[in-house]
Amino acid sequence: MASLRSIGRVVSALRIISVGYHARKIHTGRPLSAYWNKDWAPGPYPKTQEEREAAAKKYGLRIEDYEPYPDDGTGLGDYPKLPDISMEGKDAYENWDIPALKRNFGEPVHAEANWLREDRMSPDVVATMRIPIWQQFLMFMGIMGGTALLAYLVSPIKLHMAVMPKQYPFNELCVEKGLKDEGKPIIHYTFEPAD
Amino acid sequence: MYKLIGFEMCFSLLLFSWFISMVVMVIFFNLNNISLLFNWEVMDCMSSSLELELVMDWMGCSFSGLVCFISGCVMIFSKSYMMGDKYSYRFSLTVMLFVLSMNLLIFIPNLVTVLLGWDGLGLVSFCLVIYYQNNKSLAAGMLTVLMNRVGDCFILAAISMMLVLGHWNMLCLWEFHNFMVVNFFIMIAGMTKSAQIPFSSWLPAAMAAPTPVSALVHSSTLVTAGVFLFIRFFNYLNNYIWFSYIMMYLSIMTTIMSGICALYEFDMKKIIALSTLSQLGVMMMSLSLSMPMLALFHLYTHAMFKALLFICGGNIIHSFEGKQDMRQIKNVFNLMPITSMFLIVSKMALCGLPFLAGFYSKDLIIESLIVGNMNIVMFILGIFGVCLTIMYSIRFCFFIIWGSYNLNTYVNVNDNDLLVIISMSLLGLGALWSGYIFQELFCLFDHIFMMSIFMKLYVPMLIMSSIIISFGLWDKSMVYLNKGFMKYMNSSMWFLSSFICFSMIKSFMMMSNSSLKIIDMGWLEILGGQGLFSLNKLLFNCLEHWLSLVINCYIIMFVMLCLTLIYMNNKYIKYQKVLFM
Numbered sequence: 001m002a003s004l005r006s007i008g009r010v011v012s013a014l015r016i017i018s019v020g021y022h023a024r025k026i027h028t029g030r031p032l033s034a035y036w037n038k039d040w041a042p043g044p045y046p047k048t049q050e051e052r053e054a055a056a057k058k059y060g061l062r063i064e065d066y067e068p069y070p071d072d073g074t075g076l077g078d079y080p081k082l083p084d085i086s087m088e089g090k091d092a093y094e095n096w097d098i099p100a101l102k103r104n105f106g107e108p109v110h111a112e113a114n115w116l117r118e119d120r121m122s123p124d125v126v127a128t129m130r131i132p133i134w135q136q137f138l139m140f141m142g143i144m145g146g147t148a149l150l151a152y153l154v155s156p157i158k159l160h161m162a163v164m165p166k167q168y169p170f171n172e173l174c175v176e177k178g179l180k181d182e183g184k185p186i187i188h189y190t191f192e193p194a195d
Numbered sequence: 196m197y198k199l200i201g202f203e204m205c206f207s208l209l210l211f212s213w214f215i216s217m218v219v220m221v222i223f224f225n226l227n228n229i230s231l232l233f234n235w236e237v238m239d240c241m242s243s244s245l246e247l248e249l250v251m252d253w254m255g256c257s258f259s260g261l262v263c264f265i266s267g268c269v270m271i272f273s274k275s276y277m278m279g280d281k282y283s284y285r286f287s288l289t290v291m292l293f294v295l296s297m298n299l300l301i302f303i304p305n306l307v308t309v310l311l312g313w314d315g316l317g318l319v320s321f322c323l324v325i326y327y328q329n330n331k332s333l334a335a336g337m338l339t340v341l342m343n344r345v346g347d348c349f350i351l352a353a354i355s356m357m358l359v360l361g362h363w364n365m366l367c368l369w370e371f372h373n374f375m376v377v378n379f380f381i382m383i384a385g386m387t388k389s390a391q392i393p394f395s396s397w398l399p400a401a402m403a404a405p406t407p408v409s410a411l412v413h414s415s416t417l418v419t420a421g422v423f424l425f426i427r428f429f430n431y432l433n434n435y436i437w438f439s440y441i442m443m444y445l446s447i448m449t450t451i452m453s454g455i456c457a458l459y460e461f462d463m464k465k466i467i468a469l470s471t472l473s474q475l476g477v478m479m480m481s482l483s484l485s486m487p488m489l490a491l492f493h494l495y496t497h498a499m500f501k502a503l504l505f506i507c508g509g510n511i512i513h514s515f516e517g518k519q520d521m522r523q524i525k526n527v528f529n530l531m532p533i534t535s536m537f538l539i540v541s542k543m544a545l546c547g548l549p550f551l552a553g554f555y556s557k558d559l560i561i562e563s564l565i566v567g568n569m570n571i572v573m574f575i576l577g578i579f580g581v582c583l584t585i586m587y588s589i590r591f592c593f594f595i596i597w598g599s600y601n602l603n604t605y606v607n608v609n610d611n612d613l614l615v616i617i618s619m620s621l622l623g624l625g626a627l628w629s630g631y632i633f634q635e636l637f638c639l640f641d642h643i644f645m646m647s648i649f650m651k652l653y654v655p656m657l658i659m660s661s662i663i664i665s666f667g668l669w670d671k672s673m674v675y676l677n678k679g680f681m682k683y684m685n686s687s688m689w690f691l692s693s694f695i696c697f698s699m700i701k702s703f704m705m706m707s708n709s710s711l712k713i714i715d716m717g718w719l720e721i722l723g724g725q726g727l728f729s730l731n732k733l734l735f736n737c738l739e740h741w742l743s744l745v746i747n748c749y750i751i752m753f754v755m756l757c758l759t760l761i762y763m764n765n766k767y768i769k770y771q772k773v774l775f776m
Contacts, residue, residue: 087330112708118330118333119333119337120334121700121704122697130683131683133694136693136694137694137698140689140690144392147444147448148444150572151444151570154570158568158570158571159565159567159569159571159574160568
């Protein structure tokens with residue numbers, strides 16, 4: 001039985017050699033070297049300085065620029081923690097190798113690249129705004145709230161457009177109100193039957 | 196016929212024929228003072244019946260006719276505008292789907308089945324906004340569809356609350372204990388569709404769509420859906436005083452915000468979109484003044500001159516090789532005289548100059564504002580919002596029509612596209628006469644206000660003074676109000692679009708991202724995909740091991756059997772030889 005298994009191993013090894021398969025170095029700088037999704041998985045978290053240097057070299061980064069994600073069990077391993085620069089924040093007029101994605105060939109992709117696209121989030125643009133978001137919100141609320149408060153405070157004052165002069169029963173009251181004295185009582189209405 | 200005149204013209208003929216039939220229907224309903232309600236019960240469950248209803252009344256038929264008339268004109272325009280487009284047939288079909296959704300919204304008075312039209316508008320508008328298929332369009336489309344989706348959610352919530360009534364026909368509701376909440380939900384839904392504060396940011400962003408779509412979406416269809424829903428629900432909404440207060444405040448603030456933003460904006464299409472927002476505020480103001488028919492009247496007249504304005508703007512953009520920045524478009528008055536004529540007509544109608552279309556509706560709304568016994572602050576702000584319309588309209592004309600052209604050395608701008616001229620002429624007639632015709636045709640649009648001569652002359656004086664101020668404000672240098680913090684704040688709609696888009700979307704995005712990592716790529720992977728794979732792998736490894744053992748047994752047995760047979764065969768042959776020897 002053991003001999004049969006050893007024969008099987010030899011046959012499979014021969015078949016692999018015949019199609020030219022060999023263990024590949026996997027990193028984003030050489031995208032064509034990986035076929036399967038498992039091949040794209042990052043390596044283990046680098047613990048020593050040598051491992052960090054090796055990981056930095058693997059991802060085409062300088063050791064000064066290389067910083068892995070914290071080893072908190074999220075499975076990012078030795079993948080580099082790149083700055084949060086969105087596609088929106090990159091210069092549209094730079095001579096990119098892939099202009100549609102605003103990136104160069106071999107450049108490591110951000111781990112959160114799925115939401116750093118032009119149609120999603122741009123935290124770098126937000127961070128460099130002239131006025132922080134919370135101040136913008138306060139200004140908007142200030143305008144809206146201030147107007148509402150003003151309207152509430154002056155709510156007793158209504159815009160009343162009278163189309164007839166005000167009616168007063170006696171001339172004294174007319175004079176008191178600064179109107180012209182007609183010399184006789186004004187009868188605006190009466191309950192007596194009309195003649 | 197299809198090959199002779201093209202599918203756009205076929206669609207436009209279809210729409211014009213529908214428009215004519217609707218005109219006949221409106222006259223019939225008006226003369227006989229009747230409405231028809233078709234009711235088909237789809238299913239009945241636990242005393243709640245789901246029905247597909249169609250209502251044919253003068254309001255729906257007139258609105259549908261108007262939508263189809265404008266769509267027909269837009270379709271003629273799109274034949275010219277989308278001429279070089281590879282997928283113009285798909286585009287036309289999508290526009291027709293949009294018109295169908297709008298008609299469903301108009302004719303269906305049931306809150307459940309009206310979602311066919313309501314959601315259809317949101318979905319198809321998304322498809323149209325992202326028509327050019329780039330990241331910017333997609334971002335604008337996402338903003339549009341998500342903001343509209345907020346309204347859809349509120350409609351769904353209202354539907355669920357109305358389950359206690361047993362039906363969802365919005366023409367015959369009655370009060371129940373949560374009816375106020377339902378009305379509040381309907382109000383929010385209408386505000387999202389009509390882009391009132393704080394849901395205004397999607398409307399300028401939706402300008403990423405092709406210009407014919409903008410002409411349709413921002414004149415008579417998508418943005419007016421909210422106003423139309425309010426008009427359908429007005430009898431219920433008007434029972435609550437808070438509706439008037441909230442809508443009055445928000446509509447006036449929307450008018451002012453969009454007007455001020457239009458004063459600082461340089462994108463031509465965005466200015467027209469902001470003017471739409473401003474006029475939507477005016478319609479909502481009319482609703483808050485308990486004048487739903489005036490709101491409908493202004494909706495009709497506004498649809499006419501705004502569609503014309505968009506088509507003129509689209510023609511200019513097309514002629515100037517896709518430029519939309521007003522600083523790069525100058526001297527249209529000399530280069531494109533017909534377009535500039537229609538543009539000025541539509542702008543005059545927008546400003547409410549007598550006796551164009553906008554005058555008849557806008558004048559009545561301002562007069563109702565005057566006689567409405569209003570809060571003095573709200574009155575002043577409302578009048579200021581109306582004045583802003585005139586100011587940004589004159590700025591627009593200063594830049595585009597009368598500005599001297601000094602950028603390109605060679606231009607080949609002309610005004611001889613017959614299709615565009617036809618569509619502009621049809622809508623131009625509407626911008627000139629629709630106000631008068633509607634007022635004469637529908638007695639409900641003919642309001643009478645008693646006021647002194649001074650107050651009557653208040654509106655024309657207001658318009659004239661705004662024109663004078665604008666001419667003084669926008670001189671040739673065009674640098675007034677264009678510097679500093681105020682420009683930054685006002686050009687971004689008081690930061691509304693900024694903090695709505697960045698802060699709110701960021702929090703949801705982060706939440707989605709963490710849930711993606713923890714749930715989708717975490718626990719679901721362990722309990723689902725990868726975990727099941729590992730479990731299956733373990734099981735099948737065991738099985739494979741046992742199977743390999745069994746196979747080995749089979750092989751050994753087979754070999755032993757073969758050897759036995761060979762042995763027996765040899766024995767038999769030897770036996771035969773011995774027997775026959």
